[in-house]
């Protein structure tokens with residue numbers, strides 16, 4: 107994770123960079139951020155910047171040996187403590203045993219919240235916990251000298267869920283920290299931390315992402331502008347929420363698309379009229395979003411019928427549908443279908459009555475299917 111990978115939050119990035127450049131690193135820092143915000147990502151980018159062998163004024167180099175290890179979260183001087191719970195997927199009771207899952211969780215998306223993590227490790231409906239043994243074990247983790255970097259860095263995620271004995275064990279370590287060691291406490295519920303812990307740390311307050319940041323983030327995840335606008339309005343700068351909304355939107359669209367295409371295939375006119383009535387009452391963004399989704403899938407099918415299946419970005423659950431669907435329309439038809447959907451998009455954009463556009467499109471598409 108590099109600083110430039112995180113949308114916005116320039117003032118925080120510049121504070122962090124300056125602290126490294128001036129060698130003013132507080133030994134314990136609290137990354138205090140709102141749920142779904144940039145705390146974890148920022149701490150990862152900060153640790154990468156500290157360890158980078160060739161950092162520049164703005165960011166880590168991204169290519170040195172240290173950056174390469176940090177990008178896979180396998181740097182020997184970078185340690186983690188995070189909540190764990192009994193899980194079907196992992197046999198073990200320390201965060202060490204959960205490390206492979208933790209790495210994949212962070213590398214996939216470092217903006218998620220505790221329930222997302224518990225879901226990821228298959229510990230749904232359980233509470234996460236940082237045990238007192240884990241907290242006491244920190245010193246053992248840090249007792250060896252830094253292997254490669256100048257500093258050893260320990261990132262503690264969600265110190266706010268620790269009970270009194272775990273908190274006190276951490277507190278003891280913060281009071282007498284080992285040399286050349288940095289503690290990054292990363293918390294999205296800092297109001298639950300012991301005040302004695304807070305007073306031992308330098309607080310970095312990370313604000314919620316702005317709407318502009320959310321749009322950048324969603325664009326990076328290939329979400330269309332129309333959908334991104336709706337999600338931005340709903341998610342309040344929370345990236346975890348934004349991704350969930352995007353997923354829901356996607357699920358809902360794929361079901362809708364499959365039902366639509368089945369009716370076209372069967373030439374079920376009465377059902378197509380019903381779908382057109384439903385379509386008519388949607389707002390314009392959603393109408394466009396659905397047609398754009400259809401366009402994307404048709405294009406994927408075109409690639410598929412071309413025999414270049416490995417290029418497909420289609421998620422697994424849609425892949426079978428796309429494969430079967432491609433068998434019932436030939437290449438030329440598919441190209442014509444794409445033209446038709448493009449024309450329909452154009453008409454929707456220009457406020458032609460949506461019901462007419464959709465019904466007309468459905469009946470035209472239905473002609474292209476090869477029925478056996």
Ligand SMILES: [Zn+2]
Pocket residue numbers: 157158159160161166167168169170171172173
């Ligand atoms: Zn580097």
